[in-house]
Amino acid sequence: MLGRAAPGTRLALDGRAVRVAADGAFAFGFGRDHAASATLSVTHADNRREEKRLAIARRQWREQRIDGLPPAQVEPDAETLRRILRERERLAAVRATDSALTGFAQGFVAPATGRISGVFGSRRILNGQPRQPHYGLDFAVPTGTPLLAAAAGRVTLADSFHFFGDLLVIDHGHGVNTLYAHLSRIEVREGQMVARGERVALSGATGRVTGPHLHFSLSWYQTWLDPQPVVLPA
Structure with a gap:
């Protein structure tokens, strides 16, 4: 809200x-x-x-089955699991940012234009194994598609993660963050201020994917939110 x-x-x-x-x-x-x-x-x-x-209205969540992922992306070895845990802690610290920025109040735009191939909240079955729900919105766009900052804010994370691949996180103030994952190129740096609708990256197929797309997430502190009503209102 x-x-x-x-x-x-x-x-x-x-x-x-x-x-x-x-x-x-x-x-x-x-x-x-x-x-x-x-x-x-x-x-x-x-x-x-x-x-x-x-x-709070109750919702029915879809089920999404994804097959053909490399086994290591579903059942990582011990060393990779340690990396994943470190990345999870780092992302949580970034999402805990409580800045006085008010980019969120200026409104949001869609980060990309394309077919929606994955929705928020769906139960995910990866290579036949149940995994955590999908906490984002997937745009099926080809590698190299320009991606836009959904709202004004400050880049708080620009790096490469195991599952997310190359990713960005932008702080829009008051605990509101957006995340852009599986990128082929990051065009901004940590600490940089960006405007709503500014080009910040190119889409790709890095991390745990079966094909090129943008995984876009919205959160309020540590709570993942459904971004679709915000960036693609009916």
Whole structure:
């Protein structure tokens, strides 16, 4: 949810403080397996308090089967597993960034134009083995397709990971991050500020893939969110 409150308002979601910008802009979101409701606590500038119960609609998740992956990409050896764990910790640290940037409040654009080949939340069966759900949106685009920053922000990660291949993470402020994976070329550097719609990379087929595409993820701190309603609204 992207919203705006009166300046001076303080918010908390299920007891967790929600950062509110000086102009009242704020953001929060719910993950794939969140409970059926949440409580938003509002403290107004005059210290009046109220609580709002938010009902969260349940969704049916698709099942996606992917075969033909190299065995090492499904059952990594001990050394590779250690690398994966290090990368997971590094990504978690980046996604924990709590900056005062407000790029998220300026709106989002799609990072690419193409057929959607994978959706958020689907149960994944890789080489016949159940794995964690798909926490992103896949754009089926050929290698070398220009990719755009979905919103204004700062590049917080630009590197190569085992599963994600070459990837970027952009911090849009208030815990809102976007991730771009399986890239063939990264055209920005860590610490660089980017504008919404600015070209930041080229799509590719690096990491765990069966073909070229962009894996695009959206998160609020450590919670993966469905990016489709944000970048491809109905």
